[in-house]
Amino acid sequence: MLDEWLASSLDADSVEPREGREGPEGKVPGGRYRLHAPGVLELLPDELAPEAQACVVSAGIHGNETAPIELVGAWLARLEAGQLRLGAPVLVILGNLEAIRQGVRFCTTNLNRLFQRDLDLEGDEPDRARELMAVVDAFFARHALPHVHYDMHTAIRDSRYPRFAVEPFADAKTDPAQWHGLAAAGMQAALHQHRHSWTFSHYSKHYHAAQAFTLELGKVRPFGENDLDALSGMRTLLEALLEGRQTPSGNLEEVRFFRVVTELMRQSQDFALCFSEETPNFTEFAVGTRLAHDGQAGDTVVEEAPVAVVFPNAQVELGARAALLVRACPPPK
Numbered sequence: 001m002l003d004e005w006l007a008s009s010l011d012a013d014s015v016e017p018r019e020g021r022e023g024p025e026g027k028v029p030g031g032r033y034r035l036h037a038p039g040v041l042e043l044l045p046d047e048l049a050p051e052a053q054a055c056v057v058s059a060g061i062h063g064n065e066t067a068p069i070e071l072v073g074a075w076l077a078r079l080e081a082g083q084l085r086l087g088a089p090v091l092v093i094l095g096n097l098e099a100i101r102q103g104v105r106f107c108t109t110n111l112n113r114l115f116q117r118d119l120d121l122e123g124d125e126p127d128r129a130r131e132l133m134a135v136v137d138a139f140f141a142r143h144a145l146p147h148v149h150y151d152m153h154t155a156i157r158d159s160r161y162p163r164f165a166v167e168p169f170a171d172a173k174t175d176p177a178q179w180h181g182l183a184a185a186g187m188q189a190a191l192h193q194h195r196h197s198w199t200f201s202h203y204s205k206h207y208h209a210a211q212a213f214t215l216e217l218g219k220v221r222p223f224g225e226n227d228l229d230a231l232s233g234m235r236t237l238l239e240a241l242l243e244g245r246q247t248p249s250g251n252l253e254e255v256r257f258f259r260v261v262t263e264l265m266r267q268s269q270d271f272a273l274c275f276s277e278e279t280p281n282f283t284e285f286a287v288g289t290r291l292a293h294d295g296q297a298g299d300t301v302v303e304e305a306p307v308a309v310v311f312p313n314a315q316v317e318l319g320a321r322a323a324l325l326v327r328a329c330p331p332p333k
């Protein structure tokens with residue numbers, strides 16, 4: 001049954017439950033599963049393992065980011081085949097189902113900017129954001145355990161560090177063990193956000209004090225063209241979470257840390273980045289370099305010290321982030 005869940009979630013004609021109308025349940029080794037909403041599956045252990053945490057694992061918040069969806073498929077297949085035994089509650093989420101079907105980042109608006117409790121926008125993506133916020137609220141309320149959320153993505157550009165974590169800005173502090181766990185999972189860099197960003201991982205950290213991250217796991221590719229071997233560390237981390245085992249611990253010297261200094265916002269139609277579309281994430285620009293032109297905001301020029309550019313995208317909606325400007329910083333203590 002679980003092996004069909006991914007496929008049936010992506011079948012536009014399949015009738016799946018909505019929150020409030022609970023869906024089918026079934027057994028998995030060590031526990032059971034329940035479908036709460038389209039693309040939302042909860043795994044419930046019969047018994048909690050000693051290191052169990054309540055863990056949200058999401059993929060496909062952007063529909064063309066397929067590697068994390070394939071990783072989730074392989075992870076659930078190992079559970080169903082009896083190679084893993086459930087020891088912790090896990091909420092598995094496929095985010096933007098229609099965008100996944102169409103193979104696009106989003107259909108109308110970027111779902112990963114909508115995770116805000118007072119959201120008053122209308123449309124399919126705002127409705128999905130409200131649905132996902134409700135299932136996450138209910139999941140964390142059901143399980144009085146440490147809260148964790150890994151929201152898995154892939155990046156549009158190449159990257160000097162193909163696998164990296166984005167730490168959302170929020171009052172809750174990141175447990176140092178998380179950095180060691182992410183190092184063991186193969187993250188090559190980590191980026192501290194400098195302000196609220198209303199992403200899905202930010203939602204769990206800000207409203208639920210979860211240990212939450214956006215994880216960039218390579219580059220956007222179509223289904224079937226992903227290198228899952230490069231994600232073996234991430235697979236090991238997910239397996240430990242599912243079994244309620246202690247997560248592996250890696251060496252922080254293998255991770256480069258950065259902090260965001262500025263978000264470059266697109267403020268007008270007349271907006272352009274002044275460097276090639278192909279520029280990889282974390283490419284550094286010297287003081288005095290003109291990075292962007294905006295008809296309203298004017299030019300953005302590097303000041304004081306070099307900056308590196310992450311997530312450059314001139315095609316974003318008006319008022320949205322067109323790039324993060326970041327600088328290296330020491331590893332967290």
Ligand SMILES: O=C(O)CCC(=O)N[C@@H](CCC(=O)O)C(=O)O
Pocket residue numbers: 062112153154155156157166168197199201214311312313
């Ligand atoms: O490569 C890109 O430009 C975007 C990749 C992506 O979807 N990244 C996330 C990061 C979210 C965060 O800042 O935590 C996004 O833009 O939503």
Ligand SMILES: [Zn+2]
Pocket residue numbers: 061062065153154
């Ligand atoms: Zn994404």
